[in-house]
Each structure stands twice: as structure tokens, then as C-alpha cells.
Amino acid sequence: MTGAAAGPGRRISRIGFRIGGLSAVLLGVLVLSTVIMAVEFSANQGRIAEATERFRRLQVAAAAQREFGAVRYWLADLAVSQLTLSERNAGAARDRLTERLAELRGFAPEAAATIEGALDGIWNSAIAAVDSYADGNRVVGNTLLSQARVQSDGASGALAALVETLSRQSEEANRTAATAAQAARLRAIVICALIVVAGALLTALVLRSILRPLTRIDRAMVDLQEGRAPGDLPPEGADEFGRLATTLRALHEAQQARAELEEINASQRRTVLTAVETIPDGFALFDAADRLVLRNRRFLEIFAFARDLPESASYAELLDAELASGTLDVAPEEVDTWRAECLARHASPAGSRVEMAYDGRWLLVSKRKTPDGGTVAVYSDISELRARQVELEDARAEAEQANEAKSRFLASMSHELRTPLNAIIGYSEMLIEDAEDAGETGSVPDLQRIESSGRHLLALINDVLDLSKIEAGKMELFLEEVEITPLIEDVRLTVAPLLAINANRLSVAVPPGIGTMRTDRTKLRQNLFNLLSNASKFTSKGRVELEVRRDGGEVVFEVRDEGIGMSEAQLSRLFRPFVQADSSTSGKYGGTGLGLSIVKSYCEMLGGSIGATSAPGAGACFTMRLPAGGAADAGQGGAATILIIDDDAAALDSLGATVRGAGYRVLTASDAVAGLALARARRPDAVLLDIIMPETDGWSVLREMKEDPLLCETPVIMVSILSDREMGLAFGAVELLRKPVEPELLLAALRALTGDQAREVLLVDDDPATRGLFRRILAREGWAVREAADGARALTLIAERMPGLMVLDLMMPNLDGFQTLRRLRETEAGRALPVIVVTSKDLTRREFDWLKANARDVVRKGGDGRSGLLAAIARQVGAGDGTVGPPGEERA
Structure with missing residues (x-):
């Protein structure tokens, strides 16, 4: 059995096993048959040797018999002829007989001894007879000769019997050897026949077990060549045929996938050609x-x-x-x-x-x-756009002059309105004191109402002027280190008279050692005063709470009350200027709806945010978050947080180790639902998203993120074995990396999300469908896209990293496009950022003039909005180097 180790296990070689087994069996049979034939040949050789020995003995006995007859003959001739020659011949015959008897003694000692004894007697009797004949004593000679003849007859009979016995034994040995040789030959023939038959059968079986799967595989390959599914394949397994079957099935699946991909490619090509033509x-x-x-x-x-x-x-x-x-x-x-x-x-x-x-x-x-x-x-x-650009440049100059006139008007109004009101309040206080000193107490209530109305009017004028300053971009910040505890105490003392009007109690919770924060003292104090006075206004004989705490790099101020509360609809318009919860509250509780709008504007200017939660009859809770280090540090919280969404545990570990090793904080989720929930709860700085996941794939997750105002601005890097980068960018991803991900490419993509990108555009629009359309347009033009669902978030993203261009919608909740643009132009860096306004609003001449002064281009949604957007972007991008110039600068 042979095998080859490969992959995770040991692969079996069925062909090698069968051929090796066949060879081993045939070799074993050959060796066994050779041994049997060798044993047979050895036995036959022994039988032949025995037969030869029997024949040799017979020859020796026959030679002794002949020599014994020769001795008898020459002794008889000697007795008759008395010749010396006969005596010599008789002696020579006796010597030869003695030699034969010596040989005979080796296998018939008794017969040899008998014959030797008889020979001596015969020789002696014959010589004595010859001597008697020589002496003339014929009677004695005849007697002795007769005695010698008798003795020779006995010896001759013994020799004859011995020859007969040896002849019989020799014939028997020859017959036995011949019979054994014949049987050995037959056995050899049978064994050879059996070996040939068994070898042929085994070879046929082995070849059949190899050729049948090969034939099935050959038919399957023909089917594949002709585009059909492989029909009769061997079962899959670890041997050669199983692996070939697996490979052919995989090849068929690959052919099917290729055909599908070719059809998809052809369809995409037709789509591309259609799109190119349209x-x-x-x-x-x-x-x-x-x-x-x-x-x-x-x-x-x-x-x-x-x-x-x-x-x-x-x-x-x-x-x-x-x-x-x-x-x-x-x-x-x-x-x-x-x-x-x-x-x-x-x-x-x-x-x-x-x-x-x-x-x-x-x-x-x-x-x-x-x-x-x-x-x-x-x-x-771009002929029409070039003409419009010239018109906009002229209008911008006019708008700048109008804005400057507005600033001078606001300064004049601030002086002209506040001066007489200050006089009214001052004189009212003096008249109250004079009336009290003179004992004319009847006029004091009227004078106090005059003073209260004057102060109320001054507060309204201050709010209107502050809001105008904010909208005009003239409000300035004065950042300094502020002790938090003394500031809260000052606010508590200031707001105490307002709380007493409705018999409310104020509870203040400030942890010891809360320290300082860098902020604008006046605006923070005004925000707290507005929030507490607002809580007291809508609460009667209840409790108002102010809690201050630190949360990371932020200072959190929470104002809770037990007032009338608000519905969801009222909360949605809470921070809009000149808008109150509803008309009934304005009539019953008074106010202009400017206080909370100013609070929100100041929070955003200071780099923070404000939100509210409430329910009808359950009071309200306002949460104001401000950066402890000042507006410049807003949004900076140490290392960036990266969320990784992937159903592959190994990929989560690998990507997490790479990202964590580069100094980022890492969050992980193994499915789309958990990933979206984690993204909404933790708001990561970037998301690494796998495409192929069970139940909900990465494309669906990306689409849902881009439609969610909370998540649409989060950069997404697609990580997958797929390689459709253009599709990923069109769906809103900032990059697509193929698995296995190279750590250098991943870290470069993450670093690019926090670095300066001249080809990055910030898309600000509350409509997910519009953002999706513009994202596709911009991604196709090679822009990296960040998104924000409202102006406040857009300003936060700009503070984190300045884009190369901003595309801004006007009609948005919370902070609309006009306000966003105003906030942007208040900052030094923001004044150089090119902004393209895309809107469906019917602009007044004044609004259009203002936009001409503060935006690079205005493009209307619908109609030629797409081409208008691309043309507007083209006007802002320098030719050849892809950079964006400052406002008012054209590049050839």
C-alpha cells in the first residue's frame, strides 16, 4: 500500500495499493511454485541417483560374474591343457575378479565374502587337480576337478542370484524415478496453469477496478467539455478517483459560476453602455x-x-x-x-x-x-455655469457690502435701543426710591411695573440682538479658565428671585473638586440662567434641579424640573428661534422662544451640544455638554474607536489585533444586527464591515447606516473577498479592502480617515435619498465622502477634520443651511472652505445675495441638479492637481 501525505490528512493511493497488491500476490505465487518445483527436482534427482547406483551395482555384480566365469574357464582349460598361458589367464581373471569383489564388498559384503571363500576353494582344488594330472594321477585329478566344479557352481549360483536381485532393484528404481519425474512434470504443468489463470484473473480484477472509474471520469470530462453536468462520477473520497471526482465537480461548479459571471458581466456591460449613452x-x-x-x-x-x-x-x-x-x-x-x-x-x-x-x-x-x-x-x-459664475462673483461683492451695512445697523440698533431702556430702568429705580422716601407708596407698584417691563423689554432686545449677531457671524467667544463651583453659586444666587415667583425650590449638585474648564464665562452663565429660568417658568411649587458632573473630556450640566412637560412634537421644534412649544404656552407663560435657541447656538459655538427629554405632565430634563478644554478640543477624546463587523471569528481576531496594535480602540460584532446596535450606542469613528454575512449582508448594513441620521456620517471601510470597489464607494463606503487584508493597507485607510484629504467632500443633507444620490455622483468622480444629517453635526465633523469641499442643503431641522454656513464662516479655517449649496427652496433675492457672498455655488435639486452639482464642483477644483482653492480664486 502506498500513500502521500498532503493537506490536513493522509491521502490514499488506491491504484498504487491495487497494483502493489497484485505484484505481491504474483511474486508470492511465483516464489512458492519455484520452491515446490525445486523440492520436486531435488527428490527426482535423488531417485535418479539411487537408480544409477543400483545400475552401477548391477554392473559390478555382472562384471564379477563374468570374471568368475573367466576364472572357471581358464582353470578348466589349465586342468586340461596344462598350459602356462592358461594359468596366467586364470590368474589375471582372478585378479580382476578380486577387484570386482572389492567393489562388491561395499554394498554386498556377505555375497562378496561367500564368493571370495568359494574362489579360494575352487582355485586350490583346481591347482591341486592340475598337479594331479601332471603327476599322472587322473583319478585324483578328476575328483579334485569335480570338487572344484561343485564349488564353482555354488559360487556361480550366488553370483547369479545377486545379479538377479540387483537387476530387479535397478529396474524398480528406474521405474520409481520415471514415475516420480512424470508426476513432477504434471504438477509443474498444473501449477504453471494455475499461476497463469490466477494472475490473469487478478490482473483483470485490478484493471477492472482501475479502468471502470477511469472510464466514468473520462465520460465526465467529455460531458464537461461539451458543457453538460458530469453524470456518472465515482464517489468522493480520499483516493485518486475520489479526488478526481471532487475536482471535476468543483470544475463544473466553477464553470457554472464562470458562466453566471460572464452573464453578469455582459449584463453589466450592457448597463454601462446604456449609462454611458444616457x-x-x-x-x-x-x-x-x-x-x-x-x-x-x-x-x-x-x-x-x-x-x-x-x-x-x-x-x-x-x-x-x-x-x-x-x-x-x-x-x-x-x-x-x-x-x-x-x-x-x-x-x-x-x-x-x-x-x-x-x-x-x-x-x-x-x-x-x-x-x-x-x-x-x-x-x-459648462458654458452656462461659467456665465452664472461671473454673475455670482458680482453679486458676492454686493452681498459683502450689504452684510457690512447690516453689521453697522446692528451696532447702531444696539446703542439706540439699549440707551433709552437703560434710562427708563434707571429713572424707575430712582422714582421708586424717592416715592418710598416721601411715603408715597401708592405709586410704587406702578413704578415697579414700569421697571419690570423695561427690564423685560431689555432682555428681549438683548436676545434679539444676540441672535442677530449669531446669525450674522459677529458673536465672539472669550475663552478663559473658569472655576465651576463659584460660577454655579453665582448662577444660583442670580436665579433665586425668579424661582421665588412660582414658589419653586432649587437643588444644586456639584461634586467636590470638580475643578475648572476652559470656556466663555458669560455665555455659559447665560445658558444656565436661561435653562433654570425656563424650568422655573413652567414649574409651580415644585423642584428644579441642577446637576454638574464630568464625563471624560466633557462637563455635563443637567437641568430637571417637575413642570408641565412636552410632547414629541413640541420637542422637535424646541430649539428653533421665535418658536415655543405651542401657542397656548406663549399665551399663558409668556416669552418669545429665543432663549433656548440662543442656548443651543452658544453650546455649538463652545463646541458642545444640548438635548432635551420630556413627557407631558412629567417635567423636562435639559442636558448640556461642553468640552472641558474649550471649543478647539471638541470631539477629541483620545484614540479613535473602530467597530469591526464580521461573522468570521478568525477575521475579527486578526483585524482587531491589527487595529488595536496601531493604537485604536476596538469594538467587535459578529452579525449585522449587533453591529448596528453597537454603532448606534457607541458612535465609532470608523467601521470595518464584511460584505458576505448570514441573514443580513454588508450592503444592507451600509445602506441602513447611510439612511440613519445618527450613523450616516460614520466612515465605512468594506472588508471582503469580493473586489467591487466602485460598488462599495457608490453605496457610501470610503474604501474597500480585499481579504486577506494587508495590515499596511488597512492602517493606511484608517489613518486617511483622520488625515488631511484634499479630495474629500462633506455632504450635509437631512434627506437620506438625496445623500445617497449625491454620494454615488461624487464617488464616481473620485471624491471621498463624509456625511452629516444636519448642520450641527456638520460643524462638529469640520472641527474634527477639515474637508476639501462641502455640499450643503438649506432646509434642515435643528440647524439649517444658512445657520451652518454662518457658523462656518465665523471660524478662520471655515472662511477658506469652498461650499456648494444644493437646495430645493425658492430663494428670495436677499437669501440668494447672502448665499452668493458666503457660498461658492448654488445648485437647485431636481432638473439639472446632477450636472449642476458636478459643474459646480468642477469650478471649485483646481485643474490638474485636484486641490480646492479659497473663495474667490479661480484656477486655470
């Missing part, structure tokens, strides 16, 4: 070799000379055709320079945006390189 701008796409591969009808309408050129024309051929058309006003001596500059700018556009005069119109030419080395060119007709 956009109002001229569009052209050049490949890496600068040859034209795509153009729309608008391009041909603008550049009529290009209609006769083939679609694969090069950019240089387009320039030559443009020169030949005569639509360009280029001197002959400058043609080469102009052509070289155009080719150089086209070869390295770097997101260039160039305004150019062409054939009686103004065009904005935007070019950008594609990832594959090609170039995208967009040609927008």
Missing part, C-alpha cells in the same frame, strides 16, 4: 495603447470631426483630426507645442480637470487613468 456629458474611453475603445453620442455631438474616425483611432489621430477641422484657434507656429502638451497631459492625467474654450462654448475636460492603464475622459459643457 449621461449628458461626452464620454470617451482609451485603452492602454491610447486607442479609442468606447465613445457616446454626446461625445460625437461635441466633437463632430470624430464621426468620420474609426472607433479604434488613437488619441494622436483625434488631435490631428481636431486640428484639421479648424475649430481650434491655435497659431501655426504653436501647433507642435499644443499637440505635445495634449499628448503629455493625456499620457499622465493624474485626475486632471481642465476648462477649455471650444467652438464657442466652455468645456470641462476630466481625465483619469483606469487600473489597466487606459484613460477615461469626460467632456462637460
